[in-house]
Amino acid sequence: MTTEAPAPEAPQTPPAKKKDEKEESLFSLFLHNLWSANTVTVTILSIFLALVIGAVLIVISDSDVLSMYSYFTSRPSDALSASWDLVGHAYADLFKGAVFDPAAVQALFNGSGDWKTALNPLSETLTYAAPLVFTGLSVAIAFRGGLFNIGGQGQAVVGTILAGVAGFAIGLPAGLHLIVALAAGLIGGALWGFVPGLLKARTGAHEVITTIMLNYVATLFLGWLILQKGVQDPNRTDAISKTVDSTALLPALPAPLRVHLGIVLAVLVTAAVAWMINRSSFGFELRAVGVNPPAAKTAGMSVGRTYTLLMVVAGGLAGLGGAVQVLGTADRLTGQVAGNIGFDGLLVALLGRNKPWGTLFAAILYGGLRAGGNLMQVDVGVSLELVTVLQALIVIFIAAPALVKAIFQLRAARSARLGASVAKGW
Amino acid sequence: MSGVSTATVEELTEASAPSRFWNRERRLGAALVIIGVIAAAFFGSLAPSETARFTLSENAEGAALSINGQLGAILFGVITVAAGAALLAGVAKRWQTTLLVLGIVTFVFSFLCWQVAGKFLPLVDTLSGSLELALPLILGALAGVLGERSGVVNVAIEGQFLMGAFGAALVGTLATSVWAGLISAVVGGVIIAALLAVLAIRFLVDQVVVGIVLNLLALGVTGFLYERLMQPDAIKYNSPPRLPEWRIPGLADIPVIGPVLFETNLLVWLALILVFVIHFGLTRTRWGLRTRAVGEHPTAADTVGIRVRGLRYLNVLMGGVVAGIGGAYFTLVATGAFNKNLTAGAGFIALAALIFGRWTPFGALGAALFFGFAQKLANYLGAVGSPVPNQFLNMLPYIATIVAVAGLVGRVRAPAADGVPYVKS
Numbered sequence: 001m002t003t004e005a006p007a008p009e010a011p012q013t014p015p016a017k018k019k020d021e022k023e024e025s026l027f028s029l030f031l032h033n034l035w036s037a038n039t040v041t042v043t044i045l046s047i048f049l050a051l052v053i054g055a056v057l058i059v060i061s062d063s064d065v066l067s068m069y070s071y072f073t074s075r076p077s078d079a080l081s082a083s084w085d086l087v088g089h090a091y092a093d094l095f096k097g098a099v100f101d102p103a104a105v106q107a108l109f110n111g112s113g114d115w116k117t118a119l120n121p122l123s124e125t126l127t128y129a130a131p132l133v134f135t136g137l138s139v140a141i142a143f144r145g146g147l148f149n150i151g152g153q154g155q156a157v158v159g160t161i162l163a164g165v166a167g168f169a170i171g172l173p174a175g176l177h178l179i180v181a182l183a184a185g186l187i188g189g190a191l192w193g194f195v196p197g198l199l200k201a202r203t204g205a206h207e208v209i210t211t212i213m214l215n216y217v218a219t220l221f222l223g224w225l226i227l228q229k230g231v232q233d234p235n236r237t238d239a240i241s242k243t244v245d246s247t248a249l250l251p252a253l254p255a256p257l258r259v260h261l262g263i264v265l266a267v268l269v270t271a272a273v274a275w276m277i278n279r280s281s282f283g284f285e286l287r288a289v290g291v292n293p294p295a296a297k298t299a300g301m302s303v304g305r306t307y308t309l310l311m312v313v314a315g316g317l318a319g320l321g322g323a324v325q326v327l328g329t330a331d332r333l334t335g336q337v338a339g340n341i342g343f344d345g346l347l348v349a350l351l352g353r354n355k356p357w358g359t360l361f362a363a364i365l366y367g368g369l370r371a372g373g374n375l376m377q378v379d380v381g382v383s384l385e386l387v388t389v390l391q392a393l394i395v396i397f398i399a400a401p402a403l404v405k406a407i408f409q410l411r412a413a414r415s416a417r418l419g420a421s422v423a424k425g426w
Numbered sequence: 427m428s429g430v431s432t433a434t435v436e437e438l439t440e441a442s443a444p445s446r447f448w449n450r451e452r453r454l455g456a457a458l459v460i461i462g463v464i465a466a467a468f469f470g471s472l473a474p475s476e477t478a479r480f481t482l483s484e485n486a487e488g489a490a491l492s493i494n495g496q497l498g499a500i501l502f503g504v505i506t507v508a509a510g511a512a513l514l515a516g517v518a519k520r521w522q523t524t525l526l527v528l529g530i531v532t533f534v535f536s537f538l539c540w541q542v543a544g545k546f547l548p549l550v551d552t553l554s555g556s557l558e559l560a561l562p563l564i565l566g567a568l569a570g571v572l573g574e575r576s577g578v579v580n581v582a583i584e585g586q587f588l589m590g591a592f593g594a595a596l597v598g599t600l601a602t603s604v605w606a607g608l609i610s611a612v613v614g615g616v617i618i619a620a621l622l623a624v625l626a627i628r629f630l631v632d633q634v635v636v637g638i639v640l641n642l643l644a645l646g647v648t649g650f651l652y653e654r655l656m657q658p659d660a661i662k663y664n665s666p667p668r669l670p671e672w673r674i675p676g677l678a679d680i681p682v683i684g685p686v687l688f689e690t691n692l693l694v695w696l697a698l699i700l701v702f703v704i705h706f707g708l709t710r711t712r713w714g715l716r717t718r719a720v721g722e723h724p725t726a727a728d729t730v731g732i733r734v735r736g737l738r739y740l741n742v743l744m745g746g747v748v749a750g751i752g753g754a755y756f757t758l759v760a761t762g763a764f765n766k767n768l769t770a771g772a773g774f775i776a777l778a779a780l781i782f783g784r785w786t787p788f789g790a791l792g793a794a795l796f797f798g799f800a801q802k803l804a805n806y807l808g809a810v811g812s813p814v815p816n817q818f819l820n821m822l823p824y825i826a827t828i829v830a831v832a833g834l835v836g837r838v839r840a841p842a843a844d845g846v847p848y849v850k851s
Contacts, residue, residue: 057647057650057651061650061651061654061655062654063655148632148634148635150634150638199828199831199832202832203831203832205828205831205832206831206840208581208634209777209778209781209827209828209831210828210831210832212581212774212777212778213774213778213824213825213827213828214824214828216771216774216821216824217821217824217825220817220818220820220821221817221821223817224815224817224818343638343642346638346639347639347642350635350639382654383649383650383653383654385645385646385647385649385650385652385653385766386646386650387646388642388643388645388646388649388650389643389646389647389650390646391642391646392639392640392642392643392646393643395639396621396625396636396639396640396643399625399631399632399635399636399639400625400629400631402629402630403625403629
């Protein structure tokens with residue numbers, strides 16, 4: 001694995017090719033590489049394939065449209081146009097809910113609209129993206145060190161617990177309170193990452209197994225904690241905690257917009273992680289250990305120490321994601337406060353090819369899918385679960401570039417390292 | 427990519443320490459002594475001096491084994507201490523496992539005496555409930571055994587459960603036949619297994635990654651179809667018939683064991699038979715020998731003419747069949763309807779049972795029963811109002827698994843080539 005500069009490759013933007021190839025003109029090179037199995041083409045085609053399969057699911061689960069297929073042979077146009085309308089409507093909503101709604105923007109230019117309405121889709125996208133950036137980075141940095149951190153969920157849950165409790169249990173002035181609460185989340189996640197890291201270093205216990213198990217321990221602990229006196233909201237009988245003090249909340253834009261400081265923090269942390277992986281000596285060690293542990297050991301690095309430290313960092317990042325979730329949008333602890341951000345972070349890291357900036361863009365894409373999915377559910381009644389399907393499918397195709405290559409008959413790319421991860425046993 | 431990456435850190439960092447005083451048995455003995463003392467002192471002092479009744483039926487009626495709760499808690503705690511002390515003193519090797527089991531069982535008894543003092547625990551209900559909760563875990567872990575012994579990590583048990591449960595509910599309802607439901611559960615499990623097999627074996631994707639992503643895919647697809655089809659029209663799509671309970675006359679009249687094992691549904695017998703069949707198959711047949719060879723050293727197996735990839739495909743797909751049946755449990759036995767994410771992590775407990783049971787069918791059975799018992803006990807104690815929160819009892823399977831893989835209680839070792847795709851060179 002070479003030292004890759006943190007090239008911000010947005011998966012959605014058209015491919016920007018390497019310029020330093022041989023004598024061929026830039027344009028012919030561009031055309032040649034366009035239909036080859038490079039990362040950008042494969043990513044775009046993966047998203048396309050996922051959307052196609054999603055469209056099939058939308059159609060087969062709609063009984064009205066499906067009934068038109070019963071007389072498909074006599075009047076195929078009915079079924080096809082109805083399917084096209086349904087899918088087109090659903091995906092248009094996905095876009096409108098995630099990026100912008102042309103109607104709202106037009107209204108803004110006519111003077112009848114309101115900038116908040118026009119910006120709301122983007123705000124929602126970034127709101128959903130913010131915690132995913134952290135959990136995605138957590139998985140990505142662990143991957144670079146050769147560890148598979150499936151414990152992002154548990155670490156995020158512990159992060160939400162400590163950040164939430166710090167948010168309502170201690171009284172501090174604004175600003176300081178927020179920093180303390182964020183730090184509490186970070187520490188909580190780091191502790192929850194430390195355990196598998198230490199076990200891996202000391203006993204060789206596989207981190208996949210231990211982190212999966214710790215996910216459930218964390219979730220069960222949260223379920224117990226929010227029913228305890230002092231944590232549970234005294235005015236409620238259900239499993240919900242007190243509300244986090246306003247001094248500990250992440251500052252957000254005015255009311256209907258929900259986007260908060262978390263996304264800014266996410267960009268800063270992405271830069272920090274990119275620096276850490278590519279420029280710091282710890283980053284060098286973790287990459288060396290990730291590629292070849294025995295060689296790293298021979299070179300005088302402590303593999304066990306690197307694993308432990310790496311899991312602490314990864315856990316801390318996921319814990320921060322949990323903290324951003326509870327201090328940014330959730331405001332209080334519930335059994336589901338962390339949602340699925342840990343597992344989504346896994347998908348985000350895989351889509352971002354375990355690079356920090358790639359992970360950031362992947363998180364924004366997934367945040368957009370989620371935000372658009374909400375509109376799609378309300379508007380055309382296509383369940384939000386479709387978004388989960390799309391997210392999983394995209395990553396399946398990304399992880400199996402050979403499959404995409406075979407489907408679209410792509411050329412082999414030159415020196416493209418496409419595998420999403422290094423295959424390892426228990 | 428290569429065999430190198432399967433090396434654990436232990437092999438890299440820890441020099442061999444051949445005969446330390448604190449070997450595995452002594453550490454286990456010390457641990458047993460400690461928990462025994464806790465049981466005798468802590469459980470004993472907390473337990474009220476009232477009778478704990480373990481009834482031999484499904485309710486408070488009938489004959490019962492009774493003991494004074496406080497006395498029982500202390501007595502069993504002392505036995506735990508004695509078992510631990512014997513291990514510490516260094517007994518003959520063949521007694522070690524017996525003593526370990528004795529120590530753990532008496533510790534559980536001590537805990538039960540404390541909890542049940544002044545109340546009752548219906549043994550038949552507890553045992554049949556444990557077996558029922560363990561049922562999907564057994565099947566899921568067996569699916570894992572099939573795949574992983576041939577070298578394909580199966581983290582997608584949860585996804586196979588979900589697809590199986592969904593298929594059983596949907597087709598079972600549409601066909602109004604429980605058997606059609608069972609068959610389509612198998613189909614559902616096989617779909618996920620086939621995806622896992624193709625992506626892991628053909629396209630060489632990291633097997634843990636594929637497994638996790640397939641779980642999310644199954645969660646999404648079943649959740650999506652549930653919300654689009656089943657939720658609006660539950661009668662038409664989501665009211666499958668239940669598997670009938672069968673009673674074997676004669677055998678079912680044996681006290682305690684009879685109603686638990688011989689008055690139950692087909693899946694329980696199927697699961698128990700499968701444990702024997704897979705154990706026999708793995709250890710005594712040509713297929714088993716080849717499976718183990720492919721899982722431990724695929725290159726060597728290939729050299730002697732075994733089709734590595736073909737065998738792996740076969741085993742993963744058979745695993746899909748078994749896990750799909752496990753999924754049918756959720757809709758055809760337990761709840762009678764599909765719901766979003768109704769398996770709620772059972773696939774991961776099955777994975778834990780597989781690892782805790784050291785990748786063997788009987789080990790998986792034992793681990794699954796233990797986990798099922800812990801869950802049943804958690805439910806029961808939650809219902810009778812125990813001071814121990816049921817969330818902590820529910821953590822037991824997960825913590826036990828961590829302890830097991832960390833080697834605190836003996837080392838568990840996966841098949842050597844587990845998770846390493848085979849590329850013919």
